[in-house]
Amino acid sequence: xxxxxxxxxxxxxxxxxxxxxxxxxxxxxxxxxxxxxxxxxxxxxxxxxxxxxxxxxxxxxxxxxxxxxxxxxxxxxxxxxxxxxxxxxxxxxxxxxxxxxxxxxxxxxxxxxxxxxxxxxxxxxxxxxxxxxxxxxxxxxxxxxxxxxxxxxxxxxxxxxxxxxxxxxxxxxxxxxxxxxxxxxxxxxxxxxxxxxxxxxxxxxxxxxxxxxxxxxxxxxxxxxxxxxxxxxxxxxxxxxxxxxxxxxxxxxxxxxxxxxxxxxxxxxxxxx
Amino acid sequence: xxxxxxxxxxxxxxxxxxxxxxxxxxxxxxxxxxxxxxxxxxxxxxxxxxxxxxxxxxxxxxxxxxxxxxxxxxxxxxxxxxxxxxxxxxxxxxxxxxxxxxxxxxxxxxxxxxxxxxxxxxxxxxxxxxxxxxxxxxxxxxxxxxxxxxxxxxxxxxxxxxxxxxxxxxxxxxxxxxxxxxxxxxxxxxxxxxxxxxxxxxxxxxxxxxxxxxxxxxxxxxxxxxxxxxxxxxxxxxxxxxxxxxxxxxxxxxxxxxxxxxxxxxxxxxxxxxxxxxxxxxxxxxxxxxxxxxxxxxxxxxxxxx
Numbered sequence: 319x320x321x322x323x324x325x326x327x328x329x330x331x332x333x334x335x336x337x338x339x340x341x342x343x344x345x346x347x348x349x350x351x352x353x354x355x356x357x358x359x360x361x362x363x364x365x366x367x368x369x370x371x372x373x374x375x376x377x378x379x380x381x382x383x384x385x386x387x388x389x390x391x392x393x394x395x396x397x398x399x400x401x402x403x404x405x406x407x408x409x410x411x412x413x414x415x416x417x418x419x420x421x422x423x424x425x426x427x428x429x430x431x432x433x434x435x436x437x438x439x440x441x442x443x444x445x446x447x448x449x450x451x452x453x454x455x456x457x458x459x460x461x462x463x464x465x466x467x468x469x470x471x472x473x474x475x476x477x478x479x480x481x482x483x484x485x486x487x488x489x490x491x492x493x494x495x496x497x498x499x500x501x502x503x504x505x506x507x508x509x510x511x512x513x514x515x516x517x518x519x520x521x522x523x524x525x526x527x528x529x530x531x532x533x534x535x536x537x538x539x540x541x542x543x544x545x546x547x548x549x550x551x552x553x554x555x556x557x558x559x560x561x562x563x564x565x566x567x568x569x570x571x572x573x574x575x576x577x578x579x580x581x582x583x584x585x586x587x588x589x590x591x
Numbered sequence: 592x593x594x595x596x597x598x599x600x601x602x603x604x605x606x607x608x609x610x611x612x613x614x615x616x617x618x619x620x621x622x623x624x625x626x627x628x629x630x631x632x633x634x635x636x637x638x639x640x641x642x643x644x645x646x647x648x649x650x651x652x653x654x655x656x657x658x659x660x661x662x663x664x665x666x667x668x669x670x671x672x673x674x675x676x677x678x679x680x681x682x683x684x685x686x687x688x689x690x691x692x693x694x695x696x697x698x699x700x701x702x703x704x705x706x707x708x709x710x711x712x713x714x715x716x717x718x719x720x721x722x723x724x725x726x727x728x729x730x731x732x733x734x735x736x737x738x739x740x741x742x743x744x745x746x747x748x749x750x751x752x753x754x755x756x757x758x759x760x761x762x763x764x765x766x767x768x769x770x771x772x773x774x775x776x777x778x779x780x781x782x783x784x785x786x787x788x789x790x791x792x793x794x795x796x797x798x799x800x801x802x803x804x805x806x807x808x809x810x811x812x813x814x815x816x817x818x819x820x821x822x823x824x825x826x827x828x829x830x831x832x833x834x835x836x837x838x839x840x841x842x843x844x845x846x847x848x849x850x851x852x853x854x855x856x857x858x859x860x861x862x863x864x865x866x867x868x869x870x871x872x873x874x875x876x877x878x879x880x881x882x883x884x885x886x887x888x889x890x891x892x893x894x895x896x897x
Contacts, residue, residue, distance in 0.1 A: 486889030581657030
């Protein structure tokens, strides 16, 4: 365990304790008045803000939660509390995929396909393998798993071509560490409590993220909760990029002055040295 | 020590950047060129988006050229009049280059354009330079070799708008230096290089300038073309990362001072031959990348973040 990951772990532990205490109270109450399925799942993050500071090198966020555990053991693999899936999606953006072809001996981008609303970041963690247990239509509806992610190209095209470009899009995103290469693990602590660690790399795009938690029983989603997570630049790097965007003219002038000044100073220092 | 670059939006090792700046600065001091042709591909290689690499490099080159020109200025090795004419051409070239850059980026061919321009310019110039310097080296061993005529009269001397450049003792058409500046300006904007390796031979062979004035004068005008490019890239494309530029500058100016000291021990032809080999290696590497089948035929581009 590195220093970096121990802090969220501690926070998570504290959260879990608080949650466990609350849960026992809540479970007692729930035993008397069975409420709708919306109450059968609670989850929260160790932090709702990822601050990108000058020293940012990526970070981990711990998601912890509890399921009611009052349902009788159901299908979906071994009974117990059911399965939990956690889906993290970054802000959406238009993304163009290009394919190279050999033209006159060199490789040139020739064909392209633009996908309208592509999450800039996407990872999934589950408490058990869901493929084959949960019908694809359910996974598709909730976009659980890369195979079920909704990626719609602009304009019409053959299914074959769309599949090809879609796979390429995912592959490129994975290479950039922005899409998970494998399904993460949601660990159950006993029958009710669960936790998972979500890793965000250093190149994580800024914006508003959604962390969706699904409780799956009998091959269907019985409860879901969505928690927002904000990734934003904080402090010096935030002011600098704000400055560059909002007052680009002034920023350009300051940038030039810095360059001239440092060149000038170097010239003078080394003349005497 | 990791540092987050706010415009490039990546986290990089500060020591690595200082080191890169230092090594490239050393080489540029050694050979008297800006070193942009090495730095821009290196930045792209470590993950800086190409547009940010080019924009930042322009800003960085302003500082490097200022520091470089100071020494030449003290020795009065700058032809301000000729440099100014080049600069006017350079301003137009830069403006056109920034516009072309935007268009190429939109149609998804900017990487290809950068690669092809690198291969063409670097390949041709370095081959010529290598050929010339090897011949000079051979001639040095063989003093009986024939000297070529000092002054050729070509169609270049028949162009209109003749101007006197007393410092360089030239009477030539203003279109010539302006045209050279124009090409240099385009290179700054599209390739993120100062263009010294192209300007220097052009000024020697096309203009016939005294060699002593060439380095200082080309640096003098590179300050302005890179300055205009950096200004436009920062204002219109928001692709100048000041943090990255400063880190590179610190390494670069220190390296350049050591490089120029080491350079005094090299003979002119030797330095040119070494530089030519280095540039040729970069060109060959880029050519190989263009010709070899890429690992993944597909690539993705995001719209510029606004």
